[in-house]
Amino acid sequence: MPSRSDSSHPPYSRILLKLSGEALMGDDDYGINPDVVNRIAAEVKELIDHGIQVALVIGGGNIFRGTQLAKGGLDRVTGDHMGMLATVINALAIQDALEKYGMFARVMSAIQIHQICEDYIRRRAIRHLEKGRVVVFAAGTGNPFFTTDSAASLRGIEIGANAVLKATKVDGVYSADPHKHADAEFYPYLTYDDVLHRKLDVMDATAIVLCRDNHMPLRVFNINKPGALRRVVMEGNEGTAVE
Numbered sequence: 001m002p003s004r005s006d007s008s009h010p011p012y013s014r015i016l017l018k019l020s021g022e023a024l025m026g027d028d029d030y031g032i033n034p035d036v037v038n039r040i041a042a043e044v045k046e047l048i049d050h051g052i053q054v055a056l057v058i059g060g061g062n063i064f065r066g067t068q069l070a071k072g073g074l075d076r077v078t079g080d081h082m083g084m085l086a087t088v089i090n091a092l093a094i095q096d097a098l099e100k101y102g103m104f105a106r107v108m109s110a111i112q113i114h115q116i117c118e119d120y121i122r123r124r125a126i127r128h129l130e131k132g133r134v135v136v137f138a139a140g141t142g143n144p145f146f147t148t149d150s151a152a153s154l155r156g157i158e159i160g161a162n163a164v165l166k167a168t169k170v171d172g173v174y175s176a177d178p179h180k181h182a183d184a185e186f187y188p189y190l191t192y193d194d195v196l197h198r199k200l201d202v203m204d205a206t207a208i209v210l211c212r213d214n215h216m217p218l219r220v221f222n223i224n225k226p227g228a229l230r231r232v233v234m235e236g237n238e239g240t241a242v243e
Contacts, residue, residue, distance in 0.1 A: 018164060032093050053132070084138075091136040104134070120137060157211075167223035168222060187200075196209070221238050
């Protein structure tokens, strides 16, 4: 578990930030809220200005969820491919916002879309990070039946991130949904096996097992809380730590 730190010696030097598609909606019912995207870009810039290397994985649930339509009869593989394309849309929106804040950003897709983004190549991604560029990973793992949570764990491990940061709409991990259960218990620290055995809604089991087996620290925090991302990265004392 990272120790409390001051801003001159942050516990993390390279992070993988996992954003859900829903996080980009703000208070809207669908799509991308420009104010939310710009706020996230501004917070990422603060990290870049402190020399932190930042990569992102973004979901596509604000646009399309293949699993939901699969329940209605749509072929699951087709639905998952459509969901991958939704993540590319979100990645391009984030890239645009990052560049408007003066950062260099690269979208790297697990499926080939050469006209609008690069192919994901691990060594190239690491080189982008070393040059101070923000890397936005799109299209999940490129495979159906795998979530963007699993993609976040996988990419974080591949690029040698110090931690995977899961951005949510609550302050961390609770025993139940705190929006529905006022008595829900907040967990400041959990082990990977705690999450699996208690079936806590953090990330899917594949993502948790990937982190556990590769000793990748995971931290869950509220992306809507002002300054939370900075505190997670610069101080290491925000949200729930899973190790």
